[in-house]
Amino acid sequence: MLSSIKSFFEERIVESKNDRSDNEQLAVAALLVEVMIIDGDIADTELNTIIKSLRELLDIEANDLQELIELSKKEVNTATSLYQFTRQINESYNIDKKLELMTTLWRVAYADGKLDKYEENIIRRIADLIHIRHSEYIKCKVLAKQAE
Numbered sequence: 138m139l140s141s142i143k144s145f146f147e148e149r150i151v152e153s154k155n156d157r158s159d160n161e162q163l164a165v166a167a168l169l170v171e172v173m174i175i176d177g178d179i180a181d182t183e184l185n186t187i188i189k190s191l192r193e194l195l196d197i198e199a200n201d202l203q204e205l206i207e208l209s210k211k212e213v214n215t216a217t218s219l220y221q222f223t224r225q226i227n228e229s230y231n232i233d234k235k236l237e238l239m240t241t242l243w244r245v246a247y248a249d250g251k252l253d254k255y256e257e258n259i260i261r262r263i264a265d266l267i268h269i270r271h272s273e274y275i276k277c278k279v280l281a282k283q284a285e
Contacts, residue, residue, distance in 0.1 A: 162195050163209075164225035165238060168263060170209040171219070172245045175259045180249035190241045219259075223266035235267050236277055243281030 169190060173183045188202050197205070226235065242263060246256040264274045 160225045161229040164222040164229075165194060166191060166205055166209045167222045168219070168226075168238070168242065169245055170206060171222075171263075172242050172256055172259055174210060175255045176253035178249070178253075182248040182250070183245055186245050186248040190244065194241075219262060219266055223263060226267050230267070235269060236273055238267075239264060239269055239274065239277040240280050243278050244284060247281055247285050 169187045173179055173187055184206070187206060188199070191197070191202050191205065192199070195202075226238065230238065239260070242260050246252055246260060260278075261274070264271075269277075
């Protein structure tokens with residue numbers, strides 16, 4: 138699963154605790170990239186939001202982040218479903234971390250100033266797959282919109 142990104146983490150991220158932690162980080166990066174590319178328009182503001190979010194969530198260097206994003210784009214393009222990413226989130230994240238991720242996904246979607254129907258649809262699918270209730274989904278959406 139996600140072998141090129143996994144190799145990236147093994148080579149670059151020395152302090153990573155274990156494979157489970159690596160897989161968790163891979164899943165987060167892939168889901169953020171999925172939201173960014175789903176509408177076919179990769180805006181610099183979306184990319185910058187992802188870089189900032191990954192830097193906060195994963196605590197890695199900026200040049201490594203760029204490579205991670207490129208690898209994530211490739212993995213997302215070859216993935217057949219969101220399940221391979223969301224399964225890892227379900228195994229690793231408690232509800233608070235899931236809500237934080239959901240808010241971050243919304244921030245990426247709002248970063249370019251317009252919410253595309255494809256972005257909204259994929260975030261809804263991710264929310265369902267990581268077992269976020271509709272009220273929590275809406276709360277995360279509102280939080281991200283207010284931070285805009």
